[in-house]
Amino acid sequence: MKVSNVKFADYNGQDNLYFEVDMNLNKMLKSTPVYSNFKTFDEDTEYERTLWVKIFKEGLATFGLTLMKDPLHNNEVYTWSSNARCINEEFGLIGTPYELAKYGAGVKEEGHSGCYWAAQLTKALALKIGEEYKDLLHWGIEQYRLTVDTSAPDIDGRMK
Numbered sequence: 001m002k003v004s005n006v007k008f009a010d011y012n013g014q015d016n017l018y019f020e021v022d023m024n025l026n027k028m029l030k031s032t033p034v035y036s037n038f039k040t041f042d043e044d045t046e047y048e049r050t051l052w053v054k055i056f057k058e059g060l061a062t063f064g065l066t067l068m069k070d071p072l073h074n075n076e077v078y079t080w081s082s083n084a085r086c087i088n089e090e091f092g093l094i095g096t097p098y099e100l101a102k103y104g105a106g107v108k109e110e111g112h113s114g115c116y117w118a119a120q121l122t123k124a125l126a127l128k129i130g131e132e133y134k135d136l137l138h139w140g141i142e143q144y145r146l147t148v149d150t151s152a153p154d155i156d157g158r159m160k
Contacts, residue, residue, distance in 0.1 A: 001058040003129055004110055010138040014147045017105035017129060018116055021058070025109055025117060028056055035098045037091045053087050055098050059125030060107065063087045063100070084120065085150040094151070101126035101148040123148055 002022040008015040038052035046069055053063040063082055070078035084100035093099045101123045106116030126148040134141045146152040 002110075003132075006129060006133045006136060008133070008136050008138060008144075013139070014103075015130075015137050015139050015144050016103065017126065018107075019105060019129065020108055020110040020112075022110045023058070025060075025107065025119075028058065028060065029062070031056065033061075039090060051082060051086070051090055053091060053093075053100075055100075055122060059122040059128075061100060061120040061122065063120055088150050097122070097124060099123045100150065102150045102152070103147060123150075 003019050004022070005018075005020040007018040009018060010016075033054040034057045035055040036053065038050050040048065040050045042048050048068040050066045050068075051064075052066065053061065055061040063084075064079040065082045066077065066079040068077055069075040070080075072078070084102050084104075088094050088100055099122060101121050103126075104118055104120040105126070107119040107121075108114065108116045127145065130137065130141060130144040130148070134144070137144050139147075
């Protein structure tokens with residue numbers, strides 16, 4: 001996967017990543033992930049929910065928490081986005097090639113004028129892009145490393 005048109009937006013005092021890729025994202029999402037896992041809680045009850053993750057060879061990922069009966073959505077099946085720290089801890093991904101970055105990124109197909117997809121990504125991919133494009137960072141590479149690390153502090157992780 002070739003990454004291009006990398007941008008870092010300075011939102012809330014941190015660098016937020018946006019980039020384009022030279023591949024069909026829909027095709028990737030329909031392909032077999034290199035890693036997938038799930039855990040179901042309170043199975044066969046009204047509180048049944050499943051925490052799940054799919055990581056693709058390119059380093060992009062999807063994950064969430066699917067409720068079988070979400071009271072905020074007319075008791076229908078609904079998937080909430082989860083957080084990478086929860087996924088990393090529940091599935092033992094910390095320190096592996098599949099460890100997820102704390103924040104995802106806006107990703108779209110190269111040359112498309114439409115919206116970005118709110119993708120999740122591995123920490124390795126986020127760091128690779130950060131290192132390669134560190135001259136575009138607003139807060140510097142050390143701060144970016146903290147931004148993508150789920151083990152870093154949540155509250156104002158920026159060094160002062």
